[in-house]
Amino acid sequence: MTTGSSPTIAAIDTSTELASVAILHRGVLFTHQSSGHATHSATVLPMLQRALQEAGIALAECDAFAYGCGPGSFTGVRTACGLVQGLAFGTQRKVIPVVTLLAMAHAARRNGAGDDVIAVMDARMGEVYWAHYRYTNQWQIMTEPTLARAEQVDSAPGAAVCGNGVCAYPEAFSSLPDDGRYPDILPHAADIAELAVLALARGESVEAREAQPLYLRNKVALTTAERLAAGVNA
Numbered sequence: 357m358t359t360g361s362s363p364t365i366a367a368i369d370t371s372t373e374l375a376s377v378a379i380l381h382r383g384v385l386f387t388h389q390s391s392g393h394a395t396h397s398a399t400v401l402p403m404l405q406r407a408l409q410e411a412g413i414a415l416a417e418c419d420a421f422a423y424g425c426g427p428g429s430f431t432g433v434r435t436a437c438g439l440v441q442g443l444a445f446g447t448q449r450k451v452i453p454v455v456t457l458l459a460m461a462h463a464a465r466r467n468g469a470g471d472d473v474i475a476v477m478d479a480r481m482g483e484v485y486w487a488h489y490r491y492t493n494q495w496q497i498m499t500e501p502t503l504a505r506a507e508q509v510d511s512a513p514g515a516a517v518c519g520n521g522v523c524a525y526p527e528a529f530s531s532l533p534d535d536g537r538y539p540d541i542l543p544h545a546a547d548i549a550e551l552a553v554l555a556l557a558r559g560e561s562v563e564a565r566e567a568q569p570l571y572l573r574n575k576v577a578l579t580t581a582e583r584l585a586a587g588v589n590a
Contacts, residue, residue, distance in 0.1 A: 363419035363556055364411075366404065366443070367549035370396040370436045371428025371456045372477070372520075378545035379407040379418070380553065386410045387546050397435050416447050420561055422552035424543045425453035426570035427485040427501055428477065433569040444564035451567040452552040452560065456543035457487040457501050460519050463547045464538045465491055469516035474499075475541075476509060476521030476529075484521040485572055488512060494554070503572040 365380045375396040376389040388403035390396075408415060423440040426433040437453075444451045460475035471491040479485045486509050488499035499510065506525035511517065511532065518538035522529050529537065555561070 363553060364417055365420055365422055365549045365552045366418040367422040367545040367552060368400055368436045368439055369424035369543045369545045369548055370432040371424045371426060372542050374542045375400055376545040377404045377407050378549040379411045380549040381411040381413055385546050396432060400439060420450050420452055420556055422452040422454055422548050424456040424459060424548055426456055427572045428456050437567055437569050441564045441567050450561035451564050452555050453567060454548040454551050455501060458489060458495060459543045459547040459551060460541050461489040462551055463544060464516060464518035464541050467538060469518060469538050472515040474515050474517045476517055476519040478520045478524040479503060501572060
């Protein structure tokens with residue numbers, strides 16, 4: 357982690373049932389998190405305020421705002437994007453979108469998964485969001501974020517697999533050794549903040565008005581008949 361002249365980043369993620377915020381200031385992370393989709397919009401800003409107080413800075417001292425841009429919960433991804441846009445407009449700062457699956461791979465590597473990681477997030481309706489990343493001094497995308505059925509995930513030899521998709525569809529990942537699975541990994545603002553520092557250095561920030569969620573599912577809502585046909589509870 358960089359120190360000294362490193363930028364101060366405020367990060368938010370609400371893409372899953374876990375809502376989290378992080379302030380990365382002078383190389384130190386200050387984080388808070390809570391669970392429950394229904395409370396994300398109500399809890400994120402108070403958590404962010406507490407993190408700012410612990411870091412000893414004001415919102416205007418943040419150099420940029422980062423968010424988990426997706427994939428993930430349709431409502432949750434929109435929540436993070438909208439909150440960050442408002443904060444960035446108010447402080448005239450730029451925004452850094454970070455793909456949630458990359459944040460998961462980053463967390464898994466930190467937890468001992470190695471440099472070759474497949475991130476798999478439960479997308480409901482019998483499907484997962486997944487991507488394959490490899491770390492060689494920086495993260496490389498081996499397979500772009502994709503929406504697919506769990507059994508269609510291309511498990512590369514030697515790659516670890518992380519994310520709640522492993523638990524949601526265990527039969528699809530039954531051939532993996534136990535030490536190659538990291539099912540508890542979810543996107544977290546701490547990892548988004550760290551990745552955002554690197555993205556900012558590469559010039560990958562955007563204006564607040566240009567911030568967008570990453571949606572992989574074109575059709576968000578299914579009719580009752582479609583849900584029954586897919587074997588999903590109505």
